[in-house]
Amino acid sequence: MGKMTIEELRKIRAQAKKTINLRDAKGKARITVHMGTCGIASGAREVMDALLKAIEDQGIQDILVTTSGCAGLCSHEPMATVEYQNSPPVKYVDLDAEKIVEVLLKHAVNGEIVKEYALAIGSEKMN
Amino acid sequence: MKEIALHIQDIAENSVRAGAGLLVIEIREETRADLVTVVIEDDGHGMDDDTVRKALNPFFTTKTVRRIGMGLSMFKQAALQADGRFDVDSAPGRGTRVEASFRLTHMDRQPLGNMAATIVALLMSNPDMDILYRHVRDEDVFVFDTRVIRQTLEDVPISEPGVLQFVRELISARQNLDE
Numbered sequence: 001m002g003k004m005t006i007e008e009l010r011k012i013r014a015q016a017k018k019t020i021n022l023r024d025a026k027g028k029a030r031i032t033v034h035m036g037t038c039g040i041a042s043g044a045r046e047v048m049d050a051l052l053k054a055i056e057d058q059g060i061q062d063i064l065v066t067t068s069g070c071a072g073l074c075s076h077e078p079m080a081t082v083e084y085q086n087s088p089p090v091k092y093v094d095l096d097a098e099k100i101v102e103v104l105l106k107h108a109v110n111g112e113i114v115k116e117y118a119l120a121i122g123s124e125k126m127n
Numbered sequence: 128m129k130e131i132a133l134h135i136q137d138i139a140e141n142s143v144r145a146g147a148g149l150l151v152i153e154i155r156e157e158t159r160a161d162l163v164t165v166v167i168e169d170d171g172h173g174m175d176d177d178t179v180r181k182a183l184n185p186f187f188t189t190k191t192v193r194r195i196g197m198g199l200s201m202f203k204q205a206a207l208q209a210d211g212r213f214d215v216d217s218a219p220g221r222g223t224r225v226e227a228s229f230r231l232t233h234m235d236r237q238p239l240g241n242m243a244a245t246i247v248a249l250l251m252s253n254p255d256m257d258i259l260y261r262h263v264r265d266e267d268v269f270v271f272d273t274r275v276i277r278q279t280l281e282d283v284p285i286s287e288p289g290v291l292q293f294v295r296e297l298i299s300a301r302q303n304l305d306e
């Protein structure tokens with residue numbers, strides 16, 4: 001068993017090495033999932049897991065995923081921020097596993113902001 | 128928090144903020160003793176006695192974005208409600224050890240939950256921190272160690288999508304990785 005899994009990991013390593021070399025080091029977009037205590041309590045881990053699975057399953061390249069702590073808007077967690085190329089960052093609020101995949105495919109991959117889930121600065125959603 | 132795995136992720140985030148290089152997570156389920164024990168230990172900057180005392184107060188935090196810190200007190204509450212114990216042991220420069228226990232069959236014990244997702248999320252956000260995760264169920268022992276994985280990966284980061292997928296499957300299947 002053990003030998004086989006190490007063998008499997010070796011293959012994954014070789015594959016990853018190829019894609020790393022092909023990839024643009026800067027990435028096309030960055031998605032930051034807020035992982036503070038309030039985020040985790042309201043489902044940020046499921047959001048992160050769904051995001052990572054979608055990236056793995058669909059072989060999406062050039063998207064960087066990072067995490068950050070609490071953003072101070074605890075009642076609207078889970079939250080994520082998308083930075084697409086040189087556009088200003090957009091914050092998404094009240095996310096779940098399905099919404100984050102939609103944000104990934106529409107905004108991070110294709111550059112279209114998903115307005116329904118985006119936090120409009122200055123709107124009542126800020127409270 | 129609905130599951131123990133989420134508390135573990137949250138407590139581990141404290142270790143990350145404390146600059147831990149190695150995080151040890153141990154879960155022990157003992158049927159005969161009717162006990163679940165969770166230990167989270169780091170080699171981060173630690174706390175002095177006064178900070179440890181304050182840390183268990185839900186209104187104490189050293190964060191600046193918010194006035195209250197909830198992580199430790201919520202975990203403590205989860206242990207106590209399942210007839211368990213809770214203990215934080217820490218020293219400046221040495222690191223921190225958090226131990227929580229639960230009565231295995233207690234009605235109010237939270238389920239263990241998805242540890243694979245917890246470990247993957249931790250690796251994703253902190254690819255340079257090592258994690259040793261041991262899960263003991265009576266005689267059955269599962270060990271996951273990022274140091275072993277890194278030996279095979281060499282220069283490929285552990286946060287690569289394909290690698291994270293491998294880690295998720297390994298932990299979900301509780302399949303030991305031998306050297």
Ligand SMILES: Nc1ncnc2c1ncn2[C@@H]1O[C@H](COP(=O)(O)OP(=O)(O)OP(=O)(O)O)[C@@H](O)[C@H]1O
Pocket residue numbers: 036037038070137141142145169171172173174182187188189190195196197198199200223
């Ligand atoms: N492993 C650790 N190493 C060093 N300091 C710690 C550790 N765990 C907790 N602390 C200290 O105790 C405080 C309280 O921790 P707790 O997890 O309860 O709340 P928080 O992390 O401040 O906020 P929250 O978890 O609600 O986001 C922290 O702010 C930190 O100063």
Ligand SMILES: [Mg+2]
Pocket residue numbers: 037137138140141196197198199
């Ligand atoms: Mg905390």
